[in-house]
Amino acid sequence: MISLADQKRRIEQGALTPDAALAESLTAIDKREAEIKAFVARAKNPKAQKDGPLRGIAVGIKDIIDTADMPTEMGAPSIYKGNQPRADAPIVMQLRQAGATVVGKTTTTAFAANDPTPTLNPRNLGHTPGGSSSGSAAAVAAGMIPLAVGTQTGGSVIRPASFCGVAAIKPSYRLLPPVGVKCFSWTLDTVGLFAADVEDVAIALAAITGRSELNAPELKSPRIGVVTQDFAGPPEAGGSEALQHAARAAAKAGASVRELKMPEIVQEAWRIHIVVQQFEAHQAFAWEYRENYDIMPPLLRKRLDDSRHFTPADYDAARNVTLKARAALSDILKDVDVLLALSAPGIAPKGLDSTGDARYNQLWTLMGTPCVNVPAYVADGNLPVGVQTIADFGHDAKAIAAARFMGRALKS
Template sequence: MTEMLSAAALAHAVRAGRLTPADIAERCAETIRAQEPQVRAFATLDLDGMLARSREAGLAERPLAGLPIGIKDVLDTAALPTERGSPLYAGYLPATDAAVVRMALRAGAVMAGKMATTEFAFMKPAATRNPRRHAHTPGGSSAGSAAAVAAGMLPLALGTQTAGSVIRPASFCGVTGYKPSFKLIPVLGLKVFAWSLDTIGLFGAHVGDVAFAAAAMTGRDLQPDEESEAPHFALAKTARADQASPDAHAALEAAAEAARKAGARVTEIELPPEIEASDEAQGVIQSYEAALAFADEWDRHREQLSDMLAAYLADGMTIAPETYDAARRTARRGRHALADLFAGYDALLTFSAPGEAPEGHASTGSPMFNRLWTLSGAPCVNVAGLTGASGLPMGVQVVGRFGRDKATLGAARFLERAIAAA
């Protein structure tokens, strides 16, 4: 398989005059032509537009230096259709770009196309295949975004996460996935699934690449310092640890041991019950909000929804407002308990997914090890570099304190380097 592209290294090469944005776009186009027929990462591909835009003056001086980027197809783009993985929106052209798309373009990114997504970022699989092994799922719902980076087609791609749709596909495809703190990246122009949970994230080859891109797009200081103390990790397997495969347990233990050898402290803990209770609350909140977010599609276009989504929305309509409000209170208590927990640790270390990418394409896998952290609003990073028994990637997840994204990315980069050195 083609080697992944480092966004930070490519941008540095452009600024040093060793490459031009057009050189990088040509390289991406060549790989896309070779890989896309099998991987099917794109919902809409715009190679001609990408190549033309890469030749525009001034790109090399902008923060993203003309790097090609993929946009998940639940984010609005005025220049390309936004079909949201649904026949209901076939050919739909929004009047404006999503805020995050405009942020990326202002920073000097060049849009390569829209990335395949599950239906409305829910569970009905996209056509995308895992580039590591085509017979296996790439995960969901940001399937195309993760797969394109893993296949070396793009250095960067945008995804979204409501339950586990950045971290899980990143683990399955062997790339870095970064879900920022809730609301760090504005969600204006995103087709909402659950407004209390939806978070826009990034995919890249390495932790340094997503940190570089997030800093370039937001203008924030998010790139980890080179000189920093070894972190103190809390190893938290959660109450669902018995549902993780032996491969997932082995990967988590290997990551913890690598961190220890590199000088980090790793302390295994049990999460307080106030935090664990948030896992069930996430499901209630997501279902209730989705039933309202899709009220128009349900009332006027129900026949164009998949049976899977229609059944889910119908269940969401049965949730009473007081049940939803109680779940929100549970979530608030869980967030406060998590903040208290971080008084003693720099980051949590836990599973990214229950195991390797499942074989077949009927399912995108389970977000059971992601829901809790999405609800918390905490920054999360899938750290790649480990493999399961069959040779497929196995990621581990670093979770940080809300609003401390730079420190979380720093802990993730420390772990990434520790794994590589082990």
């Protein structure tokens, strides 16, 4: 994989020009893209910038995010073929202002829901890279680009990062501007980043937000609460091993580690994530679902068909649970620095029919808490499983600092 931190260091030392850094990515894309299929569009004539902390860094943008110089087809060309927004989304502008170069639009499941893309998992071509940010995860994992942007409504950043063995952050809700991004659920949709390593993610997030404290150094002796998420069902192949391995490695490296049970209200919040998501999705996709029913991506259409029964009262009750659960979770996170949980139930499923299950991510998306994926374990078939560090809302620096600790603990 291409290390953003390493490219940045070499550029700052004068050992690498921004043009040469960008060329490394462009060459890698030329080499791997035909096989991996991570991009739906490539920038016509990408140029490195001379200034900015991310000069020379190539970035891929999930294709539900508006770009002024490339179409935004949202993984749904049946409806959005050739759709050309006039403006760049704010996250795209932030990247450009920080010096990065957008080299292409990455594949997304249709409207960031479930209908899969043709993208392959670079770790094992017989498996899905996960979704919905399939191309962003795969492009980083294949060593094509050092940085990519995705979004998460259920588990669409952290899960593909886990399946592809890359670092990623789903920051606190709306830390990155949620504008110019196709809406699925306004309460949940969160813009996130993928990179080779946690340090890379931290550097990029600090650079584009202007919040230098987000490039946080490793947390020493963190207090970690391990959450098995039994309430969301049991882990799958590779899952149990990964979480146990990570917890042991953390303890060995000096963390104080204990298992934490989530209170009933937090478990209830996991159960009603679907109500919030689908009630809002029926409004967000009203035009697509009602005016374009016959050409709707079939899996998303079925999800909408199956969730027509949620009422405003169901939704209000779900939002009430959400508020209470956020308060309860915030209390829990006074006693530990971070929670540690699986980023996905197990390894990437075989084949491309399914992008996997978001059940270990939905709660944290609804809570709006920062989550950082750290590759933790490699199962048979070279298939990785990740763990996520989860901090309180607004404490992204702590989630990153704990993830850096975990990264070192898992390497040693």
